[in-house]
Amino acid sequence: xxxxxxxxxxxxxxxxxxxxxxxxxxxxxxxxxxxxxxxxxxxxxxxxxxxxxxxxxxxxxxxxxxxxxxxxxxxxxxxxxxxxxxxxxxxxxxxxxxxxxxxxxxxxxxxxxxxxxxxxxxxxxxxxxxxxxxxxxxxxxxxxxxx
Numbered sequence: 001x002x003x004x005x006x007x008x009x010x011x012x013x014x015x016x017x018x019x020x021x022x023x024x025x026x027x028x029x030x031x032x033x034x035x036x037x038x039x040x041x042x043x044x045x046x047x048x049x050x051x052x053x054x055x056x057x058x059x060x061x062x063x064x065x066x067x068x069x070x071x072x073x074x075x076x077x078x079x080x081x082x083x084x085x086x087x088x089x090x091x092x093x094x095x096x097x098x099x100x101x102x103x104x105x106x107x108x109x110x111x112x113x114x115x116x117x118x119x120x121x122x123x124x125x126x127x128x129x130x131x132x133x134x135x136x137x138x139x140x141x142x143x144x145x146x147x
Contacts, residue, residue, distance in 0.1 A: 105122055
């Protein structure tokens with residue numbers, strides 16, 4: 001008799017995200033028209049491709065790329081200060097709780113970044129250069145995997 005093996009939580013996590021990015025729910029996040037819509041469709045496509053790639057790699061590689069669910073530690077290069085936050089779906093965002101939407105200006109630029117990358121994040125008053133110092137993927141995802 002073969003013992004049952006519990007599904008790998010990392011594999012489940014990736015599959016849940018891949019399923020979510022493959023359904024119509026994501027259309028709700030897209031602007032109706034224009035260049036921004038085209039850019040967002042490309043971002044979603046790139047993200048899905050990265051999820052598919054990660055399905056073939058060991059769990060340790062999940063912490064190499066900023067994904068939705070990643071806790072990111074950044075250094076603001078001009079100020080030499082650090083900050084950490086989690087990249088989440090828009091409905092989970094709360095700056096007071098350290099969660100930013102992957103659709104925010106910062107989130108869009110950080111999604112798919114790698115450790116060591118220097119990213120420029122525009123703000124209302126200036127552009128901030130940040131370095132991605134650490135990425136820790138948190139394996140919690142609010143959308144269950146459909147059977």
